[in-house]
Amino acid sequence: MKYQLLILTFLLFAASFINVMAQTGSGQKVVYRISGKILDADTDEPIPYAAASLLDAESMQSVAGAVADLDGEFFITGFKDGSYILQLSFIGFESLNSQPIEVAPGNTDIKLGNLKMSQEALGLEEVTVQGQRSLIEEKVDRTIYNAENDKTTIGGDASDVLRRVPMLSVDLDGNVSMRGSTNILVLIDGKQSAIVANNIADALKQIPAEEIKSVEVITSPSAKYDAEGTGGVLNIITKKNNLQGASLNINSSAGLRGSNLGLNASLKRGKMGWTLGGFGRSGYNILGSFDNTQTLMNPEGENTVINQTADTRNNMLFGRYNLGWDYELNKYNFLTASVSVGVRNMRNRQDGLLTETFVEDMLESALLRDVNVDNLSNNVDVNFNYTKTFETPQKEFSISGLYSRSNNNNDFVNSLYNGTFTDIASRIKNENLGINEEFTIQLDYVTPVGNSGNQILEYGAKNILRKAISEFAFFTADGSDGEFQQVDDVVLSNEFNYDQNVTAGYASYTLGFLENYTVKAGLRYEYTNINADFKNSELPADIPSYGTFVPSVNIGRKLANGNMIKAAYNRRIQRPSLQFLNPNIDQSNQQQQSQGNPLLDPELTDNYELAYSTFVGGSSLNFTSYFRNTTGSIQPVRTVSDNDVIFTTFENIGNERAVGLSVFSNINISGKFSLNGSIDSYYAMLTNGLENPMFAASNEGFVVSGRLFGNYTLPKNWQIQAFTFARGRAVQLQGSAGGFMMYGLNLNKQFNEKRGSIGFGMENFFTREFQIRNELITPTIMQESIIGMRNMNFKINFSYRIGKLSVEGSRRKKRGVTNDDMKEGGDSGAGAVMNSN
Missing domain, CATH: 2.60.40.10 (Immunoglobulins)
Incomplete structure (x- = not known):
């Protein structure tokens, strides 16, 4: 009952606050x-x-x-x-x-x-x-971050860009959450990719920041979007070129922790265009540490305390290469195609992993290990799109096809020393090849209804064939040169095949009425068919198929002076990814082992949202309150074995509720100086619904994060930009994840008629090492860990454009499948007579 009272009180407060702001926005001062x-x-x-x-x-x-x-x-x-x-x-x-x-x-x-x-x-x-574009744009159904105007991300990747986007939080490992939820649907140019499906954090590291045009945060997606992603939809828009001529862009960065080099060429002649690009990035000197203390509580005996410490080293190499083609058949018919290839090699080393076990303050054992983890992946995406437009404005038909494949080798070798680092007693090795493969076909049709121009009908269908494979094998060896022998156990060495077929259809209707009101309502139905099996055993993997209705409603009202108030409801679904399904046992840390659960069901989430946006002078303000309720949440289940090993798997046992408020502003102090920032806060309530006191868990509390970005244009084409982000302690079902912060400063100068630029950047330059303190509390386990990451970085950035482009003969037509909802407006009001100069 207290949760319902808290939610009701918060929403009433938010509604009252928004109403007051609406009245304030139309007060006595003439705007x-x-x-x-x-x-x-x-x-x-x-x-x-x-x-x-x-x-x-x-x-x-x-x-x-x-x-x-x-x-x-x-x-x-x-x-x-x-x-x-x-x-x-x-x-x-x-x-x-x-x-x-x-x-x-x-x-x-x-x-x-x-x-x-x-x-x-x-x-x-x-x-x-002349003039500066705004970094943040607020639209009816989304927030847009114009990343191409942010020079502080030069030399970085997509995760660096997303750290600057309102309503998003990105931790130091690259894991993304939207208003506290990590279950989000990430699209690249409006399309899904197996790269992202396999691991969002890894995929973001493959996309260079310089290739990102903008990021769309869609908290209340319409029925046109896939139902995947309980937290919302994140659409990363990459740069495209529709101009005539030929050009070559070169950008590079060299720094203390990493370097990169990118080349992008474009050619447009008449109706046909080509793009060819490549980007490579290396990371080195990425040092860190961790200190972990586990207390295992035995009600019938003595408590056991296990301390683990190690230094860490990370080296990485990323590459992404793409070839694009577009052709204008005639005024109304367009073709586009592209091929994108990516590679990612990350090698993590834990040096001197010391594990000390104490029973009632008495040292029982001390084990010394080295752990080498190699995460090597490659991926390919092939896209083809046909778009037909009509003389009737906003009428469009499109067909889109996508083939995507991602291969990921996640292997480790764990070496146990016999007292000193010169004598290896034994070794264990795990090899795990994961494959994600997708084929997608999508049809979309958009048409206006009637002659008033205030009604839009959208409908379409989509089919996604997904295949996930996990081949895993476990080996042991004696000494430093003993031959590895595979363990003959179907639990440790096997092949898991997971086939998923998602068939969907949707319809969406947009209506503008009473001059200032707009409603967009839609319904989507998705039917998911699953087949799963183990190749070398009869282990159970019987997963039932299921169908899901996904409704969505968005209502907006335009107020005076450009202000807007909007409300929304939608239902989302989150299917478990391979990292939760994978039955391979991860034993890289012998004291903390984990295994996926192939029998997991999807999560279902209902989202409610109320938002108000206003303008004060030349600055914009947005206030958004929301309530999110998730059932069948996938949560970890931890047990302690007889040899004091913490074993983690996953079950659909969680219920998550969150009620929150987000505020962000874009402030134009002058034509040369601008600031934008945001504060995101929510109150999380989590429970796993279990009655057994040994496994029952619940937790609640506030989570707050904020960001601030400043941009100042100096004389003679110099520009300085600064950025900072911080997130407080994050509430989890069994404990908490520690807070962290980061900041950066970039100085940039353009030269040769702005064809080239050179700059100097600094990141976390006052902080030698960030420390994140995490906590895990269960009836039988208490764990405190400190993870150290040395992210201080200094870098030099350089870019240059060769060639000449013009807009002669080019047409600004939409290419492929787009996901933008209709924006209302037209020829209302008095027109001014305009003259060409």
């Missing part, structure tokens, strides 16, 4: 607003990211400005009454000036409607775009 939509005069397509500047009509000095979103829409606030001229500019288009616009107290909300710009054939080096 002026100018809005419009920027289109290509030749194609009537939106011009994303065009710059809109408001100039004083007399002095022609810039007073305020904005950047158009993906739909070409913009609005400008933060100015007083007076006479102004609106100036539009974008690469490859003639700049456009309006007739004088009179702003007075009786004319506060000026809607200019569609504003059309004409193309001009100019090289990129001949055009200078």
Whole structure:
């Protein structure tokens, strides 16, 4: 009962707070607003990211400005009454000036409607775009982080980018969570990939930061999206090039902990375009340590304390290479295809792993080991898309196909020394080859309903064939040169095959009504068929098939001055990944062994959300409250064997509830200085629902995280950017994960008409080693561990563009399958007369 009371109290508080903010946003102070939509005069397509500047009509000095979103829409606030001229500019288009616009107290909300710009054939080096694009954009159903404007991530990977994104948290191992939930669906350019399905943290390390255009955080996905991911959908958009000509981009970074080199080439001639790219990154001098203390409590006997300490070394090598092709058959038909190949080699060493066992403060044994873990993987993705558009705006049909395969070798050798590091007594080895393979076909159709332009119908179907294989074998050997002998035990050496077929259909309907209201409702049905077996035994793996209905509702209302309030409900499903299903026993640490459970069921989550966004001057604010309830949550079950080994497996025994509030803001202090930051907090309530006191567990508490990013433009093309992120203690079912923080500073200069840039970066430069303190508490186990990571880094960054591109003859048409929901708006309000310069 106390949980329901807490949730009700929190939601009432959030609703009251949002209502107060809504009233405050439309208070007595007069707020002026100018809005419009920027289109290509030749194609009537939106011009994303065009710059809109408001100039004083007399002095022609810039007073305020904005950047158009993906739909070409913009609005400008933060100015007083007076006479102004609106100036539009974008690469490859003639700049456009309006007739004088009179702003007075009786004319506060000026809607200019569609504003059309004409193309001009100019090289990129001949055009200078004034103004800065916002790092964070807020849309009806998602938050967009424009990563290409963040110079602090140069030389990093996708995990470095995601640490800067509101509502996301990325720990030092690269594990991603959205508002406290790690069960999220990660897409790359709107598509799933076996790379991500196998291990999100590993996949992110393969994507260079320089190749990421933006990141979309979708907390309330529509029915068009797969039901996978109880926490929401994360869509990583990579950079694409639709311009004419040829170019070669070179970027590199060399640092204390790692270096990278990337080459990306593009060629566009007429209707056909090619892209070819490669990126390699090495990591070295990644040192750390861990200190682990386990207390095993025996109600009938003496307590046992086990201490483990070791130094760690990590070396890694990543590579990602891609080839892309697109072809415009005619005005309404488009083809795209791509092949992407990635490799990831990570080698982890635990040197001098000392295990001391005490019984009632008396030392019983001391064992000395070295542990070598090799995680070697490669992957390939092959995409093909056909898109047909029509004369009717927003009408589109698309077919998308994807083949994806990921191979992962996760092997270890554990050497036990006989007292000193010169005499190896015995060795054990585990070899585990994991294969993830997927084939996907998807059909989508979008069409407007009626002639009003405020109704959109979307429907489609999708089929995913997944195959996961785990081949594992266990070996033992005597001494340092004894031959490894495979253990003849089907539990330790076997092959597990897991086939999954997901067939889905969906329908979604969007309606704009009462001028300022929009509702988007949809229903998705997914049927999952599973076959699983062990090759060398009759071990049970009978997993029933199941069907799931996934409803979603999003309602939004536009308020005065560009403010918005929205509410949403959706249901999500989280199927267990191979890391939870894998029956291979991980014995790399002899005192803490783990094994997956092939009989796991999926998790189901209901999400409720209430959000309000507003603008104060030239700054934006967003407040989001939410409640999340997960049933059948996959949770670890830990037991202690007779030889004091902690053994971990997984069961669908958990219930997770979380009620939270997220606040983030983008503040434009001036045309040269901007700040954005966020605070995410939630109260977590977890229980496993077991009655046996030896296994029953529950926990609750607050989890808080925050980030701050600053950008300042200096004279002569210099720029300085700073970033920091911190997360407090995270509540877990049996204990907690320690908090951590990180920070960085980057100084960058552009040269040769902004073709090249060179910069210097520092990361965690005041902290020699971060320490994370984790805690595990059960009726029989108490464990405290300290993990040390030395992430201090200094680096030099360099990039240069060779070649010349122009927009002559190019068309801004959508390619392939897109996942953007309709953005309402149109030719409302008075239009201003625009002139080309």
